[in-house]
Every structure is written in C-alpha cells, then in structure tokens.
Amino acid sequence: MTQDGRLIRGERTRSAVLDQALLLATVSGLDGLSLSQVADALGVSKSGLFAHWRSKEALQLAVVDQARAQWTDRVIRPALTAPAGVRRLWAVHLSRLAFYEAKVLPGGCFFANAHFEFNARPGAVRDRLAAEQTDWMTFLTGLATDAVTLGDLRPGTDPAVLAYHVEALGVCTVMQAPVLGPGITYPHARRALLDHLRAVSIDPTILPEQP
C-alpha cells in the first residue's frame, strides 16, 4: 500500500470495475450483468475480478451499495442540509428528476438514471434494492416533516399509499409533476432545475454532472 493518500492500484481498478458494472447494469439489468463483458470493456482479465469479489453476486451487491452511497452523498445529503426555505423546491424537483430519469428515459444520460435504471430478481440483490427504496422513502419523509408536508407534495395522499407508490416505481415516488409531458425534453428539465437552484442560492455543482 502507498503511504500517502493516493489510490493504490487495487483500489483504482476496483473502482473502475464498479463504475463499468453500474453502466452495463443500466443496459441489461443487474441480473443480466456479465463479468466477461465488464472485464472486456475495461481491458482487464475476467479472472482478476475474483481477487476483489469472491463471486458475481458479491460484485452485484457492491454495485448497489456504491450506487446508493453516491446518490446519498451527492444528492440526498445536500438536499437535507439545504436552507429550510428551499427544501420544498428540492423535494419536488428531485422526485421529478428521479421519476423522469429512472423510467421515462431508458438508457438515459444522467447520473440518477445510472443509479436507478437497474433491477434484479434474485434474493440478496433484490433485498438490497428494497432497502434502498426504503431509504428514499425516509428521505422524502424527512423533507416532509420540515419545510413541506407530504400532503403538499401530493395532495390527498397519505404516507402509506405513497410508500406503495415508492415500491411501485421501484425507486422514488409519484408526485404531481406538471412540468413533465410530451415535448418536454430532458435538457429542458435539467436546465429548469439549475435555474431554480441558482435562484435560491444553492450551489448548482451539487447536481451531478452529465457524463
């Protein structure tokens, strides 16, 4: 291991593998993930992957964990620590983007997409994803208890029903999203969010970059 803070070789390839696996999982699903394809895409030997994870399932779980961790660090935490007066804006736009990215734009172009646009059938991986959905619900509830109520987000819906919608969408929620509709492109939605962020004096760089 190096004594300074730089990544040693193992950690660097480990990170690259996880990123590539997440990317491929958005295409063929977490079930359809192929270790051979991951290795070939990186120009790395397939057998080398087993030096970092003991099995394919272990790598899949690592992908889920990293995706959740990144989403939490880069989006949810900034949202929760934002000034109280602007959390409502965050709630509406994040839910809108998450919904938009996760389902409406297959194979899309945005951070949130790569972190939601996979699903899995087998047991352990599916359970991990279910936990992730619970986290998202917690996040929404956290927003609701302070600057905005769930009723504001979706009038007439109690939390239990919203929880089912979270389960149903596999990731986020179903709120009123009037900006979404035919003819509204994704760059349009993103630009609108950036404008809003600037308008309320939130650092727009907390919004993940487009790859």
Add this chain to the structure above:
Amino acid sequence: MTQDGRLIRGERTRSAVLDQALLLATVSGLDGLSLSQVADALGVSKSGLFAHWRSKEALQLAVVDQARAQWTDRVIRPALTAPAGVRRLWAVHLSRLAFYEAKVLPGGCFFANAHFEFNARPGAVRDRLAAEQTDWMTFLTGLATDAVTLGDLRPGTDPAVLAYHVEALGVCTVMQAPVLGPGITYPHARRALLDHLRAVSIDPTILPEQP
C-alpha cells in the same frame, strides 16, 4: 388435423408452452426466460419448441401477445361493456388491482400478476410491451370519456401526466387507491372487489379465477 373443434396435438402443446413461459417469465423476467427450463418443466424436448417458433425471441413475443389478448378478453372487454353506471367502479378497482398485482405482490397469486409481472430489455420485446402500455392507457381513456373523467380518477392530474405515470408503472396507472396499505392483504382486496361486483349486479365470474 381433426375435423371437429378439438385442439390438435400441436396447438395444445403450443398453448401449454406459452402458459409455462409466462409463468417462468414472472419469476426471472422475460429476458431471463430459458427455453430449456420451459421444456423441462413441461416434460417436452427443447428442440420441439423450434417447430412452433423460429427463435427464442419469437416465443417471447408470442408470450406478450397472448398475455395481452387474455387480459383484453377477460378483463378489459367485460369492463368496457359493463353498464355505464358502474364503469367508474371498474376503473378504480381495475387500476387498483393491476397496480397491486403488478408491483406490490412479487411472485403473486393472481391472473393480473402473471400478465404484468415481467419486463424485458431487448428491443423487439420491449417495444411490444410499450404498445401494451399504450393499450392500457387507451382503455383508461375510454372509461374516462363516458361514465367517469380522468379527473375523477386522479384529481388534479392531466392526461399527459397520467400517461407518464402509465409509462412509469410499466403497466397501468397511479390513481388514488385508499384501500391499499400495510396490513391490507390481497385476499382482502379481491373480496372487496367481488362484493362490489355483486353489489352492482355484475357477473363476478368475469373476474379471473385464482390459479
């Protein structure tokens, strides 16, 4: 071929294969469908399947088509031809059941589940499923233009937004479904629907049986 109306041998196995394939697709997804598993589950040779469909994708498309045809014949058509005064009830309950079956009860126990709880990534099959979602939206719109408006089904939602929700759920819609929640089991929901059907003098047998 026989001269009377009975199914000849080929059609019988063809139907059995489609049913089994639909069942397995609800477990591992339409992508994860294995011809070997289908054949083994039926005690049939794998190579015999290629006498009915030229490729695996052709069989997958046939599965989608049959699922949609059955759903239309057994559920949507009866709903559309129901007495005008009760279509609102149908709309609410069908959407509720479809939502419930398709997403909340994985590996469930009901007709609608087996016809919705699969998804696919590759091109042709995915396109076919997208067409199915459009049909469902048309059905809901057809209900709305007569006995009930979409506004009644989900207050404050315009059709464009609802269309996105249809896309998002992958099958149906997101309407107000107050009966769904923690502790509300599926038999509960089904019994409630049967009671409602009887209350409005609709033949309950149009509701598909539980397998």
Add this chain to the structure above:
DNA sequence: TATATTTACGAACGGTCGGTCGTTTTGTAG
C-alpha cells in the same frame, strides 16, 4: 538490492444456453 505480498494474468473446467439436424413417433386421410 533482496524479499514478501498484493495484484493481475492466461488457460482451462464444467455447465447452460440457443439453435440445428436427422430420425422416429403420432395422428389423419385415402
């Protein structure tokens, strides 16, 4: 420089997959 450990590699294995081919069984018609 010499040594030890991490890291990556290439070859190979058993298994499953979709798909092909020639043959045999099954059911119908003459």
Add this chain to the structure above:
DNA sequence: CTACAAAACGACCGACCGTTCGTAAATATA
C-alpha cells in the same frame, strides 16, 4: 392397411457463462 404430413424427439454444435488454479508481474517493505 398404406401413405403422408405434422409433431416431437435425442444427439450434437458453438458460444458464453462463472469459477478455479498455477504463475508472472507489479509494488511494498527491509
């Protein structure tokens, strides 16, 4: 019964999969 066509079978193919293993290269420590 014979003739014929539909239908199903079993063996086999090449490809890809996840995984193991022995070995070589890269890197850290001394």
